Amino acid sequence: MSRGRARPARDVVLALEDLRVGYGRPVCAPVTVDVAAGEALCLVGANGAGKSTVLRAVAGLLQPLGGTVTLRGRAVDERSAQFRREVASVFDEDAWFAELSVAEHLELVARGHGVRDVVGVVDAELEAQRLTGAADQLPGSLSSGQKRRLLLAAALVRPRAVLLLDEPEQRLDPTGREALAERLVAERDAGTALVLATHDVVLLRALATRAVVVDDPEVAPVCRVVDADEAARIVSDPVR
Numbered sequence: 001m002s003r004g005r006a007r008p009a010r011d012v013v014l015a016l017e018d019l020r021v022g023y024g025r026p027v028c029a030p031v032t033v034d035v036a037a038g039e040a041l042c043l044v045g046a047n048g049a050g051k052s053t054v055l056r057a058v059a060g061l062l063q064p065l066g067g068t069v070t071l072r073g074r075a076v077d078e079r080s081a082q083f084r085r086e087v088a089s090v091f092d093e094d095a096w097f098a099e100l101s102v103a104e105h106l107e108l109v110a111r112g113h114g115v116r117d118v119v120g121v122v123d124a125e126l127e128a129q130r131l132t133g134a135a136d137q138l139p140g141s142l143s144s145g146q147k148r149r150l151l152l153a154a155a156l157v158r159p160r161a162v163l164l165l166d167e168p169e170q171r172l173d174p175t176g177r178e179a180l181a182e183r184l185v186a187e188r189d190a191g192t193a194l195v196l197a198t199h200d201v202v203l204l205r206a207l208a209t210r211a212v213v214v215d216d217p218e219v220a221p222v223c224r225v226v227d228a229d230e231a232a233r234i235v236s237d238p239v240r
Contacts, residue, residue: 010036013162013193014058018067021050021057026065028054029220033212037161040184040194040207044231045214051197052091052166054214058195059089059164071162085113088155089164095151096139102126102150103135106157113158121157128183129153130176144171152180156187163187165196169203181206201232 015034020026028050035041043051056062058069060078069076077083096105106122115121126132129149134142139150148171155163168184169177181203188194188207198204204211211231213224226234 010034011038012036013072014195015070015073016054016058016067017070019054019057019064019069020066021053021062022065023053026217028214029217029223030067031212031214031223032067033210033225035162035193035195037191037193038188039209040188040196042204042208042211042228042231043195043197043214044199044204044211044235049214049216051214054212055164055166055195055197056091059087059091061091085159086161087164088158088160088162089166090151090155090168091166092170093151094139094147096154098138098140101136101138102131102142105139105150106153109154110157115158125153125157128156128179130179145173145176148172149176156183160192163192163194163196165194165198167197167199169198169200177203199235201235204228204232204235 012034013036016031019031021028031054033041043054045051053062057064058076060076060083071083071086097108100108103122103126106125107118110118110121126135129152131146131149131153134146139147142150152168168180172180177200184194184207205228208228208231211226211228213226213234215223
């Protein structure tokens with residue numbers, strides 16, 4: 001009798017084990033979940049639930065109160081060469097060089113990460129983000145939506161194995177949100193491991209392989225891991 005082909009082992013890239021985060025005291029219940037290459041994990045929950053705090057701990061920007069976050073089996077350290085080589089992130093911050101034009105900033109990021117054909121890669125990303133017409137502008141002169149697309153471009157113009165995104169749909173118009181969903185699905189399908197906090201049901205349904213429901217530690221003993229459909233229901237009807 002044929003046993004069939006064994007399923008390939010998951011290539012776990014990130015692992016969160018009993019992760020507790022906060023500022024002096026936990027802001028949410030502990031999180032235990034892992035993310036493999038080619039998977040997209042969405043963090044969902046009410047405003048102020050702690051999604052961004054969890055994401056900042058995953059990015060190595062916040063020391064956990066307890067538990068661990070590992071990147072390929074090693075504790076995350078945003079100062080390490082391995083971490084900087086593999087992890088790209090987008091938070092709601094002005095993470096650009098104010099004195100450089102949009103194109104110059106992206107070229108610097110790409111060149112610093114060893115990208116070949118820097119000009120070609122940057123030009124393609126400017127077009128993808130609808131920033132070609134703003135290539136020579138300083139970041140401070142951009143609209144809020146353009147600034148968001150610049151942050152996304154800076155993460156996508158460089159090599160990456162992991163992509164961390166804090167509500168990437170913020171300040172994007174419908175066209176921008178549709179383009180974002182298509183781009184992130186392509187990232188996932190190309191083998192990138194994604195972790196993102198989001199309130200966008202369409203993005204969630206299109207992208208998520210699983211989701212973590214970030215919840216109050218006084219309400220839930222742990223943060224539940226659910227499928228995309230359940231996460232979409234929670235986002236659509238947060239009072240349950």
